[in-house]
Amino acid sequence: xxxxxxxxxxxxxxxxxxxxxxxxxxxxxxxxxxxxxxxxxxxxxxxxxxxxxxxxxxxxxxxxxxxxxxxxxxxxxxxxxxxxxxxxxxxxxxxxxxxxxxxxxxxxxxxxxxxxxxxxxxxxxxxxxxxxxxxxxxxxxxxxxxxxxxxxxxxxxxxxxxxxxxxxxxxxxxxxxxxxxxxxxxxxxxxxxxxxxxxxxxxxxxxxxxxxxxxxxxxxxxxxxxxxxxxxxxxxxxxxxxxxxxxxxxxxxxxxxxxxxxxxxxxxxxxxxxxxxxxxxxxxxxxxxxxxxxxxxxxxxxxxxxxx
Amino acid sequence: xxxxxxxxxxxxxxxxxxxxxxxxxxxxxxxxxxxxxxxxxxxxxxxxxxxxxxxxxxxxxxxxxxxxxxxxxxxxxxxxxxxxxxxxxxxxxxxxxxxxxxxxxxxxxxxxxxxxxxxxxxxxxxxxxxxxxxxxxxxxxxxxxxxxxxxxxxxxxxxxxxxxxxxxxxxxxxxxxxxxxxxxxxxxxxxxxxxxxxxxxxxxxxxxxxxxxxxxxxxxxxxxxxxxxxxxxxxxxxxxxxxxxxxxxxxxxxxxxxxxxxxxxxxxxxxxxxxxxxxxxxxxxxxxx
Numbered sequence: 001x002x003x004x005x006x007x008x009x010x011x012x013x014x015x016x017x018x019x020x021x022x023x024x025x026x027x028x029x030x031x032x033x034x035x036x037x038x039x040x041x042x043x044x045x046x047x048x049x050x051x052x053x054x055x056x057x058x059x060x061x062x063x064x065x066x067x068x069x070x071x072x073x074x075x076x077x078x079x080x081x082x083x084x085x086x087x088x089x090x091x092x093x094x095x096x097x098x099x100x101x102x103x104x105x106x107x108x109x110x111x112x113x114x115x116x117x118x119x120x121x122x123x124x125x126x127x128x129x130x131x132x133x134x135x136x137x138x139x140x141x142x143x144x145x146x147x148x149x150x151x152x153x154x155x156x157x158x159x160x161x162x163x164x165x166x167x168x169x170x171x172x173x174x175x176x177x178x179x180x181x182x183x184x185x186x187x188x189x190x191x192x193x194x195x196x197x198x199x200x201x202x203x204x205x206x207x208x209x210x211x212x213x214x215x216x217x218x219x220x221x222x223x224x225x226x227x228x229x230x231x232x233x234x235x236x237x238x239x240x241x242x243x244x245x246x247x248x249x250x251x252x253x254x255x256x257x258x259x260x261x262x263x264x265x266x267x268x269x270x271x272x273x274x275x276x277x278x279x280x281x282x283x284x285x286x287x288x289x290x291x292x293x294x295x296x297x298x299x300x301x302x303x304x305x306x307x308x
Numbered sequence: 309x310x311x312x313x314x315x316x317x318x319x320x321x322x323x324x325x326x327x328x329x330x331x332x333x334x335x336x337x338x339x340x341x342x343x344x345x346x347x348x349x350x351x352x353x354x355x356x357x358x359x360x361x362x363x364x365x366x367x368x369x370x371x372x373x374x375x376x377x378x379x380x381x382x383x384x385x386x387x388x389x390x391x392x393x394x395x396x397x398x399x400x401x402x403x404x405x406x407x408x409x410x411x412x413x414x415x416x417x418x419x420x421x422x423x424x425x426x427x428x429x430x431x432x433x434x435x436x437x438x439x440x441x442x443x444x445x446x447x448x449x450x451x452x453x454x455x456x457x458x459x460x461x462x463x464x465x466x467x468x469x470x471x472x473x474x475x476x477x478x479x480x481x482x483x484x485x486x487x488x489x490x491x492x493x494x495x496x497x498x499x500x501x502x503x504x505x506x507x508x509x510x511x512x513x514x515x516x517x518x519x520x521x522x523x524x525x526x527x528x529x530x531x532x533x534x535x536x537x538x539x540x541x542x543x544x545x546x547x548x549x550x551x552x553x554x555x556x557x558x559x560x561x562x563x564x565x566x567x568x569x570x571x572x573x574x575x576x577x578x579x580x581x582x583x584x585x586x587x588x589x590x591x592x593x594x595x596x597x
Contacts, residue, residue: 009552017551038556096310110552 014107055100055120116119121238143222175246184289198230315396331417
């Protein structure tokens, strides 16, 4: 192992020590921690739009994606003083308080990159009203024996169903094998309602298209179908943020795409090597959602009528 | 509060899953030792006076002095071989009358909280102990050390007190002027009891304050306000501080120039991962400029 690298850098007026930037995090394409730092620093506006004010869980890979990894919820004591935090009750209803990191600025993102935080998992709600998410998410995952084209097909089916319910939705590549469909909503429905809603829509799609859609909890019973997971819509769940890197071998980014692009993109289309180029050409495709928080009232009423 | 230990209270056939919390905290103000001249925190080094050199952790062993300058060496394995079994139980051995334990035996107080499944059994045990005025004597292993302990009703819950073993308590009768009692005049005794009566009130712990700590905090506050403070030591020099954004933008520009001049470079900037029907494959993109 080469000698330890250390360098103090100035970033938006904050001093921060960067270490071991040549350490390889993704061995196959050969992306280093320096590449991750560069991405977080240059894609900051995109990342912060979806991270700011949201309690953050990160997955750290200090030795790269093939080494050991761990979730980090609590902000460590050695965090630099500029890192903001939000004390939140633990999601499991216990009295334990977790002091979550808040990614509010570029120095914090660069610090996270230096900590080899590859995955960024923000809450779907903001710390100011933690019980009420302002996004709901359809997490589409291909089960064994199922191709990305199947996921693509089901994504369009979900989009159609949501359209019928009067809801605009935005797709992103999970960066692994699936697709996440985000629906911006007014933050006044508790997680139980949003996850219930996603579950109901999932079961309706399963009922009309049982050959390709499943909401089955048992992995072995999902075979050959696309799993619509509604349980990601719970407080403290760990869904990769828009523009979050993923720890897969391809260094893929969980990148928003347009519905038109979804026709032809492949699962790891965007990765650490081409994402910055993409961002230079494409605005944040999820940003319109921030100004289009939708009411679920009618959709819930419609679904309710169908479910009962 | 953060729990220190998870386990269960075990007595008879009953197991009550509980968490252990520290019941007390010391609020002493902490100080660092600094080198007076440069105000750098003092570092401690372990050194061998005979070899006249600093020694690392792997060069240090534990020795027990059984005679002057005579040691037996204890390796980690020696300790491990006899380490108490890491049980996760507070094993209740006996129940005794509360008043029969003198406070001299108590070391530290911990609080016990039942987990979800232990709530009923916990409160049952508590009520039974309350009704009988009994306190439980138990053994518990915390951080690989075996402790004698007492479980007692405290407030609305149960507390665990770690205890000294009998042989760890020194006899007060070793003090020669304590062991023998002089003659006491009944009138003097009566008067002493009257004074005690006059000073008797209910115990209100919040009434007593650590005046020294308060004074110390006030002095520190003054010194900080008056800038009479030790500056935080500057981090060891790591060369020049680099402006990260400027450096990154420069590197982006450099890459662009390179590509403008040489066309697509074979570096990673122009490699893409592509999924085909045959799976994942690396391929060069047909970038122009």
